[in-house]
Amino acid sequence: MTALLEARGLALPRRLHGVSLTLAAGELVCLVGPNGSGKTSLLHALAGVGAPTGTVSVGGVDPRRLGPAARVRAMTFLPATRELRWPLHARDLIALGGADAEEIDRIVATLELEAVADRRIDLLSTGERSRVLIARALAPRPTLLLLDEPTANLDPLWQIRLMELLKGEVGGGRAALVAIHDLDAAARFADRILVMDGGRIAAEGLDGAHVAAIFGIERAAGEWRPVLRLPAGRRSSP
Amino acid sequence: MTGRTLALIVLALLLAAAASVAVPWAPLGALLDRDPELATLVIAELRLPRAALALVYGAALGASGAAIQALFANPLASPDLTGTTSGAALGAVVTAYLLGFTAPLALSSGAVAGALGALALLLALAGPKAETATLLLSGLAISALAGALTTLALALAPSPFAFYDAYDWLMGSLIDRSLAQAAFAAAPALLTVALLLRLAGPLDRLALGEEVAQSFGHDILALRLQVVCLTALGVGACVAICGAIGFIGLVAPIFARRLTRGHPGRAILPAALIGALLLTAADLAVRAAPLGRTLPIGVLTALLGAPFFLWLVAHMRWRLRP
Numbered sequence: 363m364t365a366l367l368e369a370r371g372l373a374l375p376r377r378l379h380g381v382s383l384t385l386a387a388g389e390l391v392c393l394v395g396p397n398g399s400g401k402t403s404l405l406h407a408l409a410g411v412g413a414p415t416g417t418v419s420v421g422g423v424d425p426r427r428l429g430p431a432a433r434v435r436a437m438t439f440l441p442a443t444r445e446l447r448w449p450l451h452a453r454d455l456i457a458l459g460g461a462d463a464e465e466i467d468r469i470v471a472t473l474e475l476e477a478v479a480d481r482r483i484d485l486l487s488t489g490e491r492s493r494v495l496i497a498r499a500l501a502p503r504p505t506l507l508l509l510d511e512p513t514a515n516l517d518p519l520w521q522i523r524l525m526e527l528l529k530g531e532v533g534g535g536r537a538a539l540v541a542i543h544d545l546d547a548a549a550r551f552a553d554r555i556l557v558m559d560g561g562r563i564a565a566e567g568l569d570g571a572h573v574a575a576i577f578g579i580e581r582a583a584g585e586w587r588p589v590l591r592l593p594a595g596r597r598s599s600p
Numbered sequence: 601m602t603g604r605t606l607a608l609i610v611l612a613l614l615l616a617a618a619a620s621v622a623v624p625w626a627p628l629g630a631l632l633d634r635d636p637e638l639a640t641l642v643i644a645e646l647r648l649p650r651a652a653l654a655l656v657y658g659a660a661l662g663a664s665g666a667a668i669q670a671l672f673a674n675p676l677a678s679p680d681l682t683g684t685t686s687g688a689a690l691g692a693v694v695t696a697y698l699l700g701f702t703a704p705l706a707l708s709s710g711a712v713a714g715a716l717g718a719l720a721l722l723l724a725l726a727g728p729k730a731e732t733a734t735l736l737l738s739g740l741a742i743s744a745l746a747g748a749l750t751t752l753a754l755a756l757a758p759s760p761f762a763f764y765d766a767y768d769w770l771m772g773s774l775i776d777r778s779l780a781q782a783a784f785a786a787a788p789a790l791l792t793v794a795l796l797l798r799l800a801g802p803l804d805r806l807a808l809g810e811e812v813a814q815s816f817g818h819d820i821l822a823l824r825l826q827v828v829c830l831t832a833l834g835v836g837a838c839v840a841i842c843g844a845i846g847f848i849g850l851v852a853p854i855f856a857r858r859l860t861r862g863h864p865g866r867a868i869l870p871a872a873l874i875g876a877l878l879l880t881a882a883d884l885a886v887r888a889a890p891l892g893r894t895l896p897i898g899v900l901t902a903l904l905g906a907p908f909f910l911w912l913v914a915h916m917r918w919r920l921r922p
Contacts, residue, residue, distance in 0.1 A: 406811070409811075409814070410814060411814040439811070439815035441812060443809070447809055448673055448864055450861075450863065454862070458805055458807065
């Protein structure tokens with residue numbers, strides 16, 4: 363398999379400490395870790411947000427050297443803060459992402475946004491708004507998708523549908539890196555899981571003692587249970 | 601925004617500009633019969649500069665207003681409500697009456713410096729993503745401070761006629777400016793409009809949020825600096841020649857965005873055209889008013905603009921911050 367994304371020594375002051383990673387074509391990789399472990403920072407560094415250091419190559423090209431039109435074909439980024447700076451119409455907002463009319467029609471149909479496409483984004487429900495913002499990132503069909511908490515605010519059915527959609531999207535020589543808190547969804551849909559802690563990639567996969575140490579939880583009888591970081595006496599007994 | 605709408609606005613603009621040179625026609629027509637040379641002089645020295653100033657000042661205000669609103673993500677930001685015009689007026693007054701430099705270049709530099717100072721202060725006070733209340737209160741405070749300092753500077757001026765001298769200019773006036781003065785306002789104003797137009801794409805994508813705009817490769821700090829410096833340059837240079845004219849920079853972008861389905865960046869071009877049209881129309885109205893030349897144009901734009909602003913605040917209050 364050829365490397366689709368190669369990143370070396372990515373760093374952001376005080377948040378991310380020299381992370382290197384490789385994604386193969388066709389891979390859906392989930393990024394998990396406790397709050398403040400550096401998931402968003404790693405996505406920022408890859409997307410070129412906030413003056414990161416280190417090298418990034420997507421399909422052999424540094425996307426940060428491309429102009430906006432070419433860059434959205436190499437890589438798009440969905441931030442976790444679903445910031446609405448300006449009340450645009452949903453379809454116009456998706457179009458600002460750089461996709462053509464046909465691609466926009468396709469993603470609007472896929473995410474079932476036909477009914478809200480001509481309404482103003484600030485008048486939509488939180489879940490609809492999230493789907494519009496996701497559509498903006500998916501519409502140009504970039505080589506690399508960088509998504510921060512894409513399932514947040516979605517109902518359970520849409521969470522599953524979105525992860526299945528991403529699974530389908532990464533076929534055909536593309537890849538996705540998805541930060542997510544839902545460990546079960548990560549385990550179910552990801553080709554690989556990277557566990558972050560303290561601004562570094564601490565482990566790969568959800569097995570082993572390191573996950574219990576990092577998250578303070580472990581899997582027992584098919585359920586996640588706290589094992590650490592609870593006040594003494596309230597720790598659940600095995 | 602269709603080409604036809606744009607063409608209609610340009611046509612209206614050309615008509616207004618032509619009317620601005622021709623109206624009132626009676627004295628000019630009579631003069632053309634008796635003394636064509638004097639008539640040409642009246643057109644070149646009085647009417648053309650006035651029409652040109654209305655066009656470029658209105659365009660600079662419209663384009664700057666649209667860019668500032670896009671930058672602050674706030675439809676109530678504008679050169680006058682952010683204190684930019686008052687800062688420019690203060691800069692020009694200090695340069696002319698306290699420092700004693702009255703050359704157009706010195707006045708323009710002073711006004712641009714004042715405008716820059718006011719915008720820098722606003723960014724420091726309110727931050728780049730200001731809530732409407734913070735933005736308006738900061739702008740109000742800066743305007744009040746600049747206004748008080750302007751009055752103080754005039755009171756301290758060595759010339760006993762400083763107040764009387766500055767009155768017409770402070771209220772905003774396009775009258776009795778020479779072609780050379782008009783050129784001094786027009787060159788920076790047109791440069792500002794042209795360079796702001798290049799920021800239309802980045803400012804539209806800024807509507808997706810700063811993180812997304814950065815992921816497109818836009819340097820937010822550089823974008824902010826460009827909008828602030830260009831606005832200060834265009835508005836400052838016009839204030840130096842014509843004084844402070846309010847509300848055009850607020851109203852023009854709001855009309856312009858009705859033509860761009862709300863897109864803040866691509867509204868810069870129609871906002872410049874609508875701003876030019878509004879100021880030219882206001883100048884025609886001032887001339888048609890029975891008060892004649894005693895009514896400064898800034899008073900008229902404020903008389904019409906302030907109620908519109910109040911309506912806007914009342915009407916849009918609930919959806920200012922999405």
